[in-house]
Amino acid sequence: MKIPLSWLKEYVDFEDTVAGLADKLTFSGVEVEGIERLGGGVPGVVVAEVLAIEKHPNADKLTLCKVNFGGPAEMTVVCGAPNVAVGGKYPFAPLGTTLPAGFTIEKRKVRGVFSEGMLCAEDELGISKNHDGLMVLDAKWAPGTALSEVLGPPETVVEVEITPNRPDCLSLLGIAREVAALYGTQVKVPDATLRESHPAVEKATSVVVEDLVDCPRYTARVLQGVQVGPSPDWMKRRLEAAGIRAINNVVDITNYVMLECGQPLHAFDQKLLAEGRIVVRHPKPGEKILTLDGVERALEPQMLVIADAVKPMAVAGVMGGEHSGINETTTDVLLESANFRPASVRATSKKLGMLSDASYRFMRGVDAELAEFGSRRAAKLMCELAGAKLLMGVVDVRSEPKKPWKVVCRPARLEALLGIAAAPAEIAQVFAALELKVLKCGPDAIEVEVPTFREDLTREADLIEEYARIYGLKKLPPVRSMATIVPDADDKPAQAQARLRDVLVGLGLQQIMHYSFLAEGLLDLFDQGNAPSRVKLANPLTADHTVMRDALLPQMAETIGLNFSRQVAETAFFETGRVFRLGPDGKPTETDHVAVGLFGPAGRTGLDKFKPVEELEMFLWIKGLWEQASAALNLRGAALRPADRPWSEPGRGMEIVVDGAVAGWLGLLKAEIAKEWRLHEPVGLLEAEAKPLVKDVEATQPLVPPPSYPSIRRDAALIVGTDVRHERVVDVARAAAPAELEKIELFDVYQGKNLGEGRKSMAYAFTYRSKTGTLTDEVANGFQAKVNAALKAQLPAEIRES
């Protein structure tokens, strides 16, 4: 809301700078969002008319303008503005004028031609930042008129944001009340005494309210002999400074009074109302209305309309209708000052997509007691400014009036909540300044009566806030911060999740984050089978955010693709996040997941980055990453089992099993999916539930001391068929070896023409160690011979020992 300060000062006195006022308002809850300065002009700057324009002899973009600025002689001015035209009127700074930027206009040569003054753009006058061209002035201004006369008196406009709990501040009087409380002054309520004439208003009109819940109050006054015309300049200036366009005196007065006191008003041309009367009712089926903005709108039964004897004339509290508006021929005005239920106005306003200054106020709540004051004030102005004759009395249809209520504030409670020890009298003084009537003021309790316009003050805590904001939050006493140990608080789950992320970072992965919702097509690409259990947004905003993710991998793959398209050829990402699925009961469930994605030579170090990545290589990286991560998380009872997923390349997927239950999957992304993002090299992916992975992070295990005796190593290269798997070699060797076999390590796999088709070489190191003494070479050779014999016979294999 915009507040012209000269207008505000009509209702309240205060001695402060604009910045000081803005600061006080902001801290007490009326946030100042901007300060704008209007009018005033620049001393010396006057209106000039351009009489003739010639080209500048030495510059294409400049012109020579002959101007009349009301002085003794015409002046020649060099001008660079694109919008200068013969006959145009512009602000002119004669020689000797000092502009706001600080420089003084002197007679000087511009490209060889003397310029005798300057035609100005808005930025040069400090009015705005606009430098698109000269500021164009109305043709009515005579050359020589001071710019300050054209722009009007200087005005400062403070723009404030009013929080939803303070609808009483949506007016100048409301703000004036705040200012008065902050500065310890009084509000000056404008005069609303009326001079009424016969006959009584009841002779001219009547009001029927069919729903007193949605319309708790409707008042009507009738004015006759109204002369519709322009409003006086002072009123136009104030409305425009407050951001409202001036239309005609009658409409302007309704707006002016709304801004002044917060009561929305509406003026009907009474002669355009069938039978000249008002019926407040719900629309009948099929009824429509042409609103003031020129749009025909279908009405619905739960909406509320202001109708005449026949049809709707306005949407209650939202907007007037085209057919009963004030026009140049209007002579009789029916002035509506009413009150409507906030929720009803909000629903109607939302449904029709219409917001107005009136609906904005009604939606937040207007004090029903304000209707009469607003009506009187507007009627008075119409008599004064539009020559109207006011009929005697008012038609006032209303439900039971709301009475002021009492609230108690205990100083002890105030101290407990704020940490401020305040004397009861001091507290009572703040309440009184806010126009709360102090009924009792004792050491234990202060009782106040709250006026009806402060609907937000119903409880002790509300009063305590009033004290805090007026007393000044800046004055809160310093206290010593104390940490509190809460005995049964459980921080462990959060720490475990942090540990999981630390482990993945330690393994060299970059964490990424995606939105929790996405386009369903991406999920379908990975697993269409999940479709029935997906959680869909009921009111999505955009087509790419329609469904909650049921897995992290689709966005992971898409992001790897996005990075690849930007020439990032190597990625190693992880994400932790929630996935959402409908449970068996049809209700959404959410589970914390973790996902990993590898692409490019992510597992290689050093210079070895340019060789294409083989499928097996990538698979072993993602598998190795899992092994490292689960070891770092101290995870026990975990295993991998071959299993394909809808998104995994056949035969290249495994499931992660923890304590017998499937907790996740890893493998290579199916090539058909990967090609969506032109990823033609293998993509390694892993996704698992986070909770099972971190179940053992806090656990410890019995320690084994380092071995006492040295080990002996024996190597063997096995030539085997390509179908022989590593785990088979290990199984056979373990079965044949004695307990002294400590570990079996694969250190080379080779396939080459010299071995022959269908064969490969696998080189293993076998480490033997005894717990009771140092092994001799002979003993170790004996162990290895047994192992080799078993491998030869059972795999079968040829063996080259070393």
Next chain:
Amino acid sequence: MDIQEVDGLTAQALAELAGAADLAALEALRVKYIGRNGMLPALMQGLKDVPAADKPAMGQALNRFKTGVTAAVAERKAALEAAAKVAKAGAFDLSLPGRWARRGRLHPIQQLIDKTSAIFRRMGFTVADGPDVETEYYNFDALNTPADHVSRDVQDTFYLPGGLLLRTQTSAVQARYMESRQPPVRIVCPGRCYRRDTTDATHSANFHQIEGLYVDEKVSLADLKSDIDHFAGELMGPGVKSRFRTHFFPFTEPSVEVDFSCHMCGGKGCRVCKQSGWIEIMGAGMVDPNVFKLAGYDPEIVTGYAFGMGIERLAMILFGIDDIRRLYENDARYLAQF
């Protein structure tokens, strides 16, 4: 040969050794003086002919010769070898790129969640968690936001079938947490929130907040102020302070908006704080009595404060991020800078 001659020979040998140009020349000198067929064995041989009275002195002179030459050979050898390494250093390329496995990083949003959580943990807060999918009750009703209240419009909400919704604020955790236990409560809850906002440079429909709640006997607004001041200093740097402005939230009364003094300019005004010297960081206030009543706490016995702040906003301020969308774009080259 007398003693003086031996000592003269020692001096000559040491001088020659010190001047040996390379390892070959050094080896030749070593052979000449102390080799198996060199001077030393010959001189030792001659010792037997020395008169008995002179023998001890001659023995010492010969010993000086032997140890002096041996040490000089070793010293010169070390010097020549070191010089040879230096000479070859040109071929050892110190400028080659270093080799080590990759380095991982946390996402900047995570970094800030961790950083803020760590500060609050030190102040005795526990990190708690709540669901993203909420009921109207916990997101609005339990937070004292009546069904027809205008603030339900302000926070445009994503709904799910069955009347559920995506939480619009982490405050939804408050009521859940309080329902499940008795005071004292001292928690922070970092988490995801959702608002039906059009995404642009400063708005994201999916974002993160961290919420704080402290409920006990005698918790006051003054406690909130000093705790937030402490947090401000730890997060933004020493000397950063907070200030409170009256505001409105349905679930707190009094409610305040909290600004931190600008960490970049120390409050003098700069681009980061838009010349004001202050940066809006969080909303806070004293827990509304209605929220306590709905959670089953007696507002006559306990009081409490609550606060909440946007993590993305903090990230933009602290890291100087110009566009919130970059945080969710996941360009590896951008993320690598945090």
